[in-house]
Amino acid sequence: MGKTIYEIIQERVLVMDGAMGTMIQRYQLKEEDFRGELLKHHPFDLKGDNDILCLTQPDLIKEIHRRYLEVGADIIETNTFNANAISQADYKLEHLVYQMNYEAARLAIEVARQYSTPTKPRFVAGSIGPTNKTLSLSPDINNPANRAISFEQMEEAYVTQVEALLDGGVDILLIETIFDTLNAKAALLACKRVLQAKGKDIVMTARGLKRRFPIMVSGTISDASGRTLSGQTPEAFLISLSHAELLSIGFNCSMGALQLRPYIEEIASKAPFYISVYPNAGLPNQFGEYEQSPDEMAHDLAPLLHASKVNIIGGCCGTTPEHIRKLVEMVNLSQPHLPSPRHEALMLSGLDPLVQFPGSNFINIGERTNVSGSKKFARLIREERFEEALQVARQQVENGAQILDINMDDALLDSERCMKIFLHHLMSDPEIARIPLMIDSSKWSVIETGLQCSQGKCIVNSISLKEGEKVFIQHARTILDYGAAVVVMAFDENGQADTFERRISICQRAFRLLTHKVGFHTSDIILDANVLAIATGMSEHNQYAVEFIRAVKWIKENLHGVRTSGGISNLSFSFRGNDKIRQAIHSVFLYHAIQAGLDMGIVNAGALPVYEEIPEPLLTLVEDVILNRRKDATSRLVMYANQYGKKAETDSLITHNWRSDSLEKRLEHALIKGISDFLEEDMKEALETYPSALQIIEGPLMEGMNHIGELFGSGKMFLPQVIRAARVMKKAVDFLTPYLEKEKETNGNNQTSAGKILLATVKGDVHDIGKNIVKVVLSCNNYEIIDLGVMVPAKTILETAIENKVDMIGLSGLITPSLEEMCLVAEEMEIRGMTQPLLIGGATTSELHTALRIAPKRSYPVIHVKDASLAVNVANQLINHSQQQKYWADIQLKYENLREKYQATKNVSQTYITINQARSNRLKMDWDKEPICQPAFIGTKYFHEYDLSEISPFIDWTFFFHAWRLTGKYPSLFDDPVKGEEANKLYADAQEMLYKIIQNKWLQANAAFFVLPANSLGDSIEVYHPDGRVWKILHFLRNQEKKPDGIPNLCLSDFIAPKESQRQDYLGAFAVTTGIGIETQLDRFDKNHDDYSGIMLKILANRLAEAFAELLHKRVRREFWAYAPDENLSMEDILKEKYQGIRPAPGYPACPDHSGKVTLFEMLDAEKQIGISLTSHYAMYPAASVCGYYFSHLQAKYFNVGKINPDQIQDYALRKQLSIREVEKLLRTHLNYEPLT
Secondary structure: OOOOHHHHHHHOOEEEOOOHHHHHHHOOOOHHHHHOOOOOOOOOOOOOOHHHHHHHOHHHHHHHHHHHHHOOOOEEEOOOOOOOHHHHHHHOOHHHHHHHHHHHHHHHHHHHHHHOOOOOOOEEEEEEOOOOOOOOOOOOOOOOOOOOOOHHHHHHHHHHHHHHHHHOOOOEEEEEEEOOHHHHHHHHHHHHHHHHHOOOOEEEOOOOOEEEOOEEEEEOOOOOOOOOOOOOOHHHHHHHHOOOOOOEEEEEEEEEHHHHHHHHHHHHOOOOOEEEEEEEOOOOOOOOOOOOOHHHHHHHHHHHHHOOOOOEEOOOOOOOHHHHHHHHHHHOOOOOOOOOOOOOOEEEEOOOEEEEOOOOOOEEEEOOOEOOOOHHHHHHHHOOOHHHHHHHHHHHHHOOOOEEEEEOOOOOOOHHHHHHHHHHHHHOOHHHHOOOEEEEOOOHHHHHHHHOOOOOOOEEEEEOOOOOHHHHHHHHHHHHHHOOEEEEEOEEOOEEOOOHHHHHHHHHHHHHHHHHHHOOOHHHEEEEOOOOOOOOOOHHHOOHHHHHHHHHHHHHHHOOOOEEEOEHHHHHHHHOOEHHHHHHHHHHHHHHHHHHOOOEEEOOHHHOOOHHHOOOOHHHHHHHHHOOOOOOHHHHHHHHHHHHOOEOOOOOOOOOHHHHOOHHHHHHHHHHHOOOOOHHHHHHHHHHHOOOHHHHHHHHHHHHHHHHHHHHHOOOOOHHHHHHHHHHHHHHHHHHHHHHHHHHHHOOOOOOOOEEEEEEEEOOOOOOHHHHHHHHHHHHOOEEEEEOOOOEOHHHHHHHHHHOOOOEEEEEOOOOHHHHHHHHHHHHHHHHOOOOOEEEEOOOOOHHHHHHHHHHHOOOOEEEOOOHHHHHHHHHHHHOHHHHHHHHHHHHHHHHHHHHHHHHHHHOOOOEOOHHHHHHOOOOOOOOOOOOOOOOOOEEEEEOOOOHHHHHHHOOHHHHHHHOOOOOOOOHHHHOOOOHHHHHHHHHHHHHHHHHHHHOOOOEEEEEEEEEEEEEEOOEEEEEOOOOOEEEEEEOOOOOEOOOOOOOOOOHHHHOOEHHHOOOEEEEEEEEEEEEOHHHHHHHHHHOOOHHHHHHHHHHHHHHHHHHHHHHHHHHHHHHOOOOOOOOOOHHHHHOOOOOOEOOOOOEOOEOOOOHHHHHHHHHOHHHHHOOEEOOOOOEEOOOEEEEEEEOOOOOOOOOOOOEOHHHHHHHHHHHOOOHHHHHHHOHHHEOOOOOO
16 A cells, blocks of 8 residues: 555655646646536536536546646645535536536546656545635625525535546545634535545555545635635634644645745644645736746745745645646655644634633633623614614623623524524624534534634534433534534433532543543533523522532543633522622622633623622621521522612623714714614714715715725724625615605705616636626616626627616726626627726736726726726716816826836836946945035934923924825915815824824833944945944945946945045944834724724824934934035925935935844843834834934935846845855845745
């Protein structure tokens, strides 16, 4: 028997193949090629269905497999990424799914076996894609409970695919490109079902060891937020799937190796599995094409290999056999990653991870989302007011719950349905969904329903031995299959345990069954020894609390690794109606139970008084009851309770501080947080405040949506939040619609909408989230939308547009081929003489691509819409015929400029010279005659707590507005007809905050600078102590572009007198910060969910840092170095840098090596003296910091070093005493060649 993948993966890093789709695109197949003879008469278009090619073009698929195997790939994937009934429904080919997968597997196996040898066996991985549906997100923004598909349907679709792949002979099952972890759970359940049914779930290795059939899982990170599309962090994704005995876990697609690297490093440090990564060939360019070369991709993957972080590498979109060949060459010198040992921690996840190590703090489980635990919650669920019920959940999270208990057990409820609907609503609110869930029910069907709605790793509460061992084991195995932890109640066939002995006996029995027969890890077992009511008047109940605490202590000492929990409110049941007594009982009980080892408890986290703050005599009375210290303890506490008086239960929600803000801020807050509870109240106030309903929409509501667009674009919000915000926006517009209609009647305008727009995701593309967001935003602005959905052929788009007389057409697409489809639509519109404007949007689209490829196809407007927040403005410009002509003329002029610039850039071929030639063409000076100013101050000087009011006048407000994406020049921006109003508002907010920063000393400004003797030594500068001793040598780079005659190749050392001139010159350097103390204020804003103020503070801090640098430079020029003592420039001239001298910064064009900051910071002693430190990648912290050098020479000016040839890199490495490889890494983007990896 040859080695299996389990042996080989321990010996070396394996290489997967590259992109199948990229290779298929190279063949430029037509519709008839996809059809072949088999589907020649199929009534639906098939172009783009790559999976069908296994049946219609098998030789082509085999040829692609061969090409990857020829370059050395160890693993090839079957061509079955979309070969499932869900995805194939778009082509009406569901009936061929089994055949597709079987033939794909057979073809791949046939070719792989031809290349396989005993020393280098080749493996086939059955590709199982995510489908084009998601189980965790709603396809309907207005109905978060809606799902396009059920969990059972998803699982069944995967079952068919897995059966065929296994029948075809694949060696591995690969569940890949997972954007929703719940989809992956359905796939894993399908794999297990089929493998067990076929008797293939266990494989034997060459060494005779039993292993699970190898399954790989690979997720995909959606954007800069570092989360999956369904909102999970990498660690949460890992935790959610760690129950499965996987061969490997990793990430693919979406990003290049450079962008994926930190996420791979994170899971490699935590996963008990082998690690895979197969990124795209970099990020797509403006045309949606992948340009990263094999050498570049290998370079970006190299750090993961060198650090032994991976076991399997390969390529996704844009990669080819040439890329894989390079990876094969590279892995020979690499050591495989060793999986991390499985943690003893309890690891749970919602959108975020929750890890509880032994010794961690007590975990609060929120109890109010239980129809038995909150009258209000029960009423809202019965009335099916699920969105309002979410506010109860949000209250629990805000009050400190780390897990949310969800229980729908009520005889008057359809518990399964209510559980599903509520959890679907809950998943749409990331503020709640970020924490793990506890699915709580006494009905097994309700528990399984809840598990099918939870993408994270949740807890099931509970199972017990009440129905015997057979049912117990069956339920436990199902829970394990879904990847949940489990609470076991101390019940058995004889009923509830109510003594210490019965408690520990049942818990020990359950523990052994779970660990020995089911296969649970001890850390996923949570034992509940039954919290029972005390102070009932029955003496046999008096020991319940004491014995529970004893049982917890025994469990922790004897059943190592398990967790303990309890339903805390059960304890005080006899005092229901008296919140003060109940809360005191809970607090005191937890104090003692936690000391005994209680890990978690179901408790109203917001209603727990601090143990030390419970007043006497209540504390003593309660403690007497809990610890059973007196026979009359119950009667004494009852007497106190009667004297205190009963207090009616209040189930009111927490006070919302944000409700005291202005109307505009309340609306913005509601949009950002997705809260609709107070919308009607705020809309009524807005109608009294604003002249019309339309102005409410165009004003505060759209401003809020624009802000959300900015946050989403920068990765500060992720998709579920945006969708929730859009729903709130839609509700606001729905409320205002009657008023809008009335305004139209009053104004004599009977138009039913602002205009009619058709939206579609083009043929071959199933991505529509961006389109749906645009749809909502346009709908909110009174546009009638015809949404054709996804995979829409050009013919359908155009015929529907004509039939419905639409005003414009919007096309969306995410994948590269969609760009060509958009060109086709534009071409067809021109042929048909259609005059409607065409809007282009989607992740792979760009303004440049639109200008170059799509707009020239037609005579009428083609507009690229960068993001949803811009859609309304574009539509408004185009819908107004009087404005459309001018707007389109401006766009055409812009497009023409883009085309000209592109061609000019494309046609320019820069010539470079050797470093010796560049040095011969250095800046020539007669240093005998050059004036050198003797500084008034020589040495190093420090400033602490510099007066911010002196710094603030030096702020360059133009760049402040640029940071907010308001382009234009200050102060003329205030008069801009489009941006002026927003600029004025923003400036007013900035001035208000700036006043607070200065008055309240929110920020501290520190600075350091030196002016020291120096001389140049070639392209380096020697810096001396004030007494003349050599202190440091600073190394710089020289421009190597071939220059016209008379133009020098500059280096910063040219501006310092050379050592051989025997003239003493001087060099300065500085570092300033205005970021000391910023975290305190940012934390405050963060706690108040005030993103706007947080962003404002950061931008102002950055502007103040630049202002401080400008102020300090002025003082150095006039006072300290005093080479320009009579300088008398206006602030405008200072900001235009009309002074003598320069202050270039390491990392900027004249000195692009960021590592120069290390020496500069050592010389300034910056970290110790002024509190600025450097990260491992040479970023300054606090971020609001600036550093650089001072050059005083009259001819000193800024310039760009540009691209650097190998000869200068070699010289620079020698001067810095670094390896060439290290220098190439430092200057990667400036190299004029491809470095060796």
